[in-house]
Amino acid sequence: MSSDPPGWELPLRLLQGFRSLIDALHAELARRGHPDLRPVHGFVMQAVGRDGTTAVELGRRLGVTKQAAAKHIETLERAGYLTRTDDPDDARRKLVQLTGRGVDSLVLSAQIFDELRAGWAATLGVERLRAMEDDLRAVTPGNPMRVDAPGWFAGS
Amino acid sequence: MSSDPPGWELPLRLLQGFRSLIDALHAELARRGHPDLRPVHGFVMQAVGRDGTTAVELGRRLGVTKQAAAKHIETLERAGYLTRTDDPDDARRKLVQLTGRGVDSLVLSAQIFDELRAGWAATLGVERLRAMEDDLRAVTPGNPMRVDAPGWFAGS
DNA sequence: CTATATAGACAACCACGTTGTCGAGAGTAA
DNA sequence: TTACTCTCGACAACGTGGTTGTCTATATAG
Numbered sequence: 001m002s003s004d005p006p007g008w009e010l011p012l013r014l015l016q017g018f019r020s021l022i023d024a025l026h027a028e029l030a031r032r033g034h035p036d037l038r039p040v041h042g043f044v045m046q047a048v049g050r051d052g053t054t055a056v057e058l059g060r061r062l063g064v065t066k067q068a069a070a071k072h073i074e075t076l077e078r079a080g081y082l083t084r085t086d087d088p089d090d091a092r093r094k095l096v097q098l099t100g101r102g103v104d105s106l107v108l109s110a111q112i113f114d115e116l117r118a119g120w121a122a123t124l125g126v127e128r129l130r131a132m133e134d135d136l137r138a139v140t141p142g143n144p145m146r147v148d149a150p151g152w153f154a155g156s
Numbered sequence: 157m158s159s160d161p162p163g164w165e166l167p168l169r170l171l172q173g174f175r176s177l178i179d180a181l182h183a184e185l186a187r188r189g190h191p192d193l194r195p196v197h198g199f200v201m202q203a204v205g206r207d208g209t210t211a212v213e214l215g216r217r218l219g220v221t222k223q224a225a226a227k228h229i230e231t232l233e234r235a236g237y238l239t240r241t242d243d244p245d246d247a248r249r250k251l252v253q254l255t256g257r258g259v260d261s262l263v264l265s266a267q268i269f270d271e272l273r274a275g276w277a278a279t280l281g282v283e284r285l286r287a288m289e290d291d292l293r294a295v296t297p298g299n300p301m302r303v304d305a306p307g308w309f310a311g312s
Numbered sequence: 313c314t315a316t317a318t319a320g321a322c323a324a325c326c327a328c329g330t331t332g333t334c335g336a337g338a339g340t341a342a
Numbered sequence: 343t344t345a346c347t348c349t350c351g352a353c354a355a356c357g358t359g360g361t362t363g364t365c366t367a368t369a370t371a372g
Binding site for chain 2: 004005006007008009010011013014015016017018020021022025109110112113114115116117118120121123124126128129130131132133135136137138139140142
């Protein structure tokens, strides 16, 4: 029988797996017309969503303050991925929405993620990959769409 | 037959798995006498290692500049986890070494990681967990001891 | 002895998070 | 209508952790 690996290997492998996928995604995004996107930008735009949102709500979704969310919005607005328009029903609010370029980057990202997953399936076999996904779902029962990752690591 | 999940779920699950382990580790570390440690501190002390190192070498291991490494050293020195002493063989160098408290935190972390892995094994079964580890090794062939994670996410 | 390379300290700056404050607008109750 | 309260977004100040650039002291090679 084989002995168990040390427990500290598992989290590092999980992180490496995540990193390798995200790095490959952004290498491919750069090749297909989005060289300026950073990993955090994908999380922000995913949190904005097709329906748009506001700075306060975006902050809630990302798990940061509205001020931090506003800075992300400003960055992505200047880069051409988001627009801000006045809400006709509430003069306090500014509606943040994806531009065509923003939507394109999300569509492209979904497509590239599928391609990367196919690469893992080719290496591991479809059944082993599905087993890994099932097992990860079992130990991380939350909604995978939560995007409050940024800023979590460094902490206070 | 079941259909494949979207490719974007896999990286999010990997990140969630990593996060859940690291969060559980630090909750337990806090309970066992190390409430001030942050995730990044574990990476730094792991990079310092039992043999000690210097600021320049630490920066190399973490993938950051020597100045950034020096700031981590100063933080952890003030917190009582590291000491800096003059190198008797080279008056330019300051040897950075773990204190007893620093070593204790690493020993404790290794122990807690083993306990967390046992928890996953209880949920998934030993064979499934080993399969996941094997598969992660197969798709992330690098040395898992690399600890250059901090600062990678936000990018430029 | 001299030239070059390295270690670490220091300053300035930037990115991204925080808290605190503020004015404008919306909602509600007297 | 008026007054009170809440919400949204803007702005300033600050902390942390990263960067580049510069400087001094010390090793090391020629």
